[in-house]
Amino acid sequence: MTARSWWKLPLALLLTALMLFPVYWMVNVSFTSRDSIRKGQLIPLDFTLDHYAVVLHDQLPYLGTSLLVGLGTVLLTLAVAAPSAFALARLALPGRTLLNFLLIVAQMVPAVVMSLGFYSIYSKAGLLNTIPGLILADSTIAVPFAVMLLSAFMAGLPGELMQAAQLDGASTWRTFRSIVLPMSRNSLITAALFAFLWAWSDFLFASTLNREGGALRPITMGIYNYIGAQNQEWGPMMATAVVASLPAAVLLIVAQRYVAAGVTAGAVKD
Template structure:
């Protein structure tokens, strides 16, 4: 499983751009490929960071109160809503993208950061709702009621009590929302007709078409695109473990 990753890094470090001539172990590492990758795809990397962070903000802003309502308010049909939320993840992205394009054309959201952020947020929203609900079900209602007895309203108790207690789950949901948005290709390709908003996934796709003979630079771009996700996963691994298992123990 790790060999393709190793081959990607090894090819990116070799000056010879021909794949057939690439060595298994680079004897003379060369970082020229990374310089060309940053020069041509630096803007796409920045776009991906902006879009992914925006998608995380939108996703958590919507998912946290929705999950709390489903977990604590005893809504009629709450289980059906959760099940329907899971079903939405089974719909192919290309189907959603084609439907969104028509709506975006009417709303002037095609080729815009806001349009792509909203579309990418929808990728992580169902998962975030289900994950946060599973955690918030385990929050004792007595804690929230005690805060309300002390004078807090429902919204204040949610912000000052529920959200801090759900920190691990929020970090986990936010991380996965970031990864979903970072890896998105279908929405980036369908909802953008110009290069004004070009994430790195679309940039690599176009880069391969324009530089198919320069695989060193292509692989260097792929390595650079994997670094932010890898750093976040390493930094948040303890929160991920606690967030995923926290809802299973009451």
């Protein structure tokens, strides 16, 4: 560290602390007894685990729903995005430039506009307040991103490998399944992770398409059990937020190296 840049580390630590303070306060309140929350203690002097006991009793069905929706969104996203990306990257499809442009446009459509359209369609199709309906809605956000990410990687794969497979008699589908997919592992994990996180944190689609789902509501809606017209249960609310954040945090930590490799894959080509 040079004499001119000594201030960068303290500034970085200060900015990091400011960004992480809301997370710390969420955890702090979740461990503070109900009578002491309004005191605004910086550390939970009146420590309690009662809020987490309430959450584990009340919110497990909602956590299960979020898990089902997240995994379903991952499966549907990869099932659609992987072959689509391969076709865009490696096959001579007409109108590929237009399709890539439409993928970008699809990500620019506001989710609130999409939710209104889904509500009209779902009300006629009988998909309101259902898990498949949420999976389908969340996949519309994840698929365009996954196709663009995977196609960028697949376009950089050595063409000699696929040519060798074709000379050995492998069909296009066999080449995709046996060569392209194994080599695209990092990008597939990255696309799956982002799809899961989008579905796990979704509130707009859940509040619009699954408002009366009862126990089938995701955790982002289950937290509303502690918000009333005249009173808010801050302790259980923050404990629910902590519990809901843990799967996403664990996934990001475990898959960090795959995400770093998957996001940068395809950025540099020979």
